[in-house]
Amino acid sequence: MTNSYLTLEGVSYVLPDGRTLFSDLNEQFDARPTGLVGRNGAGKSVLARVLSGQVSPTTGRCARLGTVYYLAQQIAPRAGATVADLANVRDTLDALARVEAGSTAPEDFDAVGERWDVRRQLDSELTRHGLAHLDAATPASELSGGEVMRVSLIGALLSAADFLILDEPTNHLDRDARSALIEQLRQWPRGLLIVSHDRRLLEHMTRIVELSPLGLQSYGGGYRFYAQCKAEERANALQTLEQRKLERDREARSLREQQERLARRQARGNRHGHEANQAKILLGRQKERSEGSAGKLRAQHAQTREALNARVHEAAQQVEDEASIVMRASALAGTSTAARRRVAQLDAVSLPHVPPATRHIDLTLTGQQRVGVIGPNGCGKSTLLKVLAGTIAPEGGVCDVPVQCLYLDQGLANLSPERPVLDQLMEVNRTQTQGELRTRLAQLGLDAQTIMAPSGTLSGGERLKAALACAFYADQPAQLLLLDEPSNHLDLPSRQALETLLRSYSGALVVVSHDDAFLEALGLTHHLAATENGWGMDACQPST
Known part of the structure; x- marks a missing residue:
């Protein structure tokens, strides 16, 4: 059919x-x-x-x-x-x-x-x-x-x-x-x-x-x-929102000026009445008329303000909440490493429970290298990250990682699901106040309610941001970041926000992903591919 x-x-x-x-x-x-x-x-x-x-x-x-x-x-x-x-x-x-x-x-x-x-x-x-x-x-x-x-x-x-x-x-x-x-x-x-x-x-x-x-x-x-x-719609919506705000501000100034003129007229009328020795009854009627005019003006002004606020609110609704990430360069200063500094070395390493073709690997990683690990399911990509992170031991050879390292697996096991995000960040950052850390988390799009909830109750995107915050904002921030399929289950704006965040990271990065668009957005320096002939490292072509 x-x-x-x-x-x-x-x-x-x-x-x-x-x-x-x-x-x-x-x-x-x-x-x-x-x-x-x-x-x-x-x-x-x-x-x-x-x-x-x-x-x-x-x-x-x-x-x-x-x-x-x-x-x-x-x-x-x-x-x-x-x-x-x-x-x-x-x-x-x-x-x-x-x-x-x-x-x-x-x-x-x-x-x-x-x-x-x-x-x-x-x-x-x-x-x-x-x-x-x-x-x-x-x-x-x-x-x-x-x-x-x-x-x-x-x-x-x-x-x-x-x-x-x-x-x-x-x-x-x-x-x-x-x-x-x-x-x-x-x-x-x-x-x-x-x-x-x-x-x-x-x-x-x-x-x-x-x-x-x-x-x-x-x-x-x-x-x-x-x-x-979507980009054009958002730009137009933002422009409309700004125009509505300017209209509201102009009208607010105009209303204040009207009120000030009315107040000055009332003051002059009162002075003139007293100076002319008008009868009290005439002064009272004049005051009543003046107060009536002022009351009508205030009601008109309130109605106008309400209508303008409604127009601003309507325009704001058209500007959808994007998962934007704001990070100052100083916030990531501690993650930077010298370009030639060795951050990881694998010498004749044998990976456990991996097919023969990709079981053995020699690898040197230096500071500011950004490596995308690619290959079919079951070839040993996740195992390689675990060996680098020290969570499992190699069957043979030597693995040396002399810098602070953070490994985020697909389940984000480094987060305690029963504990709030703020508590976990305060545990690794003892030099900043709670207020400063709340601000840092807010810059990642994590609001006050979210950071006080058990991390296990948060969405995948929120938990990923929390885990990265603990890496970037720790007293000893990670200089080598190992990520296993970090974009899985994230919506499009959250993926783009993660890309923005990782582009800001100046340490060494090793990320496993099957999402070509995600990898392309990270500014990778190398691809490490698992093939039938073993592991191969190739430099990425610079983006045009």
């Missing part, structure tokens, strides 16, 4: 605690490949589930023409699940097996439908995606996170649904798997909606739809066109 569509008509969703997640959404999603973007917490995943029919809206309705296949962001296989379950073909395979064994039950034929070659299709796709070591009966518990996602995506693409809704499909995928998925989605012939923060994937969409507190806004083109439109 090529004319499939999903239509939102006045859709709202209210959370169990009474908060409205989004309201009065009206939009149609057709066969055009569409990317759904928005800040973390805006309700993208909930909206995707509403569109797929997984949940019902609180108000309004969602109309669907055609079948919909929905793949959630977090895939948690049930106990005993197999590859066939992940690919959502278990029921079809079971029914096919019964038919082949002689079953004539109508329900078995209905379950198979037109998919008589589903077993061959699954095996073929597993082989094509480098998963030939798996089959339909392989337990899901034996798969890595990347393999779970890849098998689940195979199931989505085999579904022949009229509409695919995929929530963050590139999470846990390495570079090659991301490229393969993008190519497959480019060839998908029917309706497609992708919830994603992956800029490379979004660039291949025909349009971008953004969910924000203002509702849904549709943009034609891929990510770069969307980003350009």
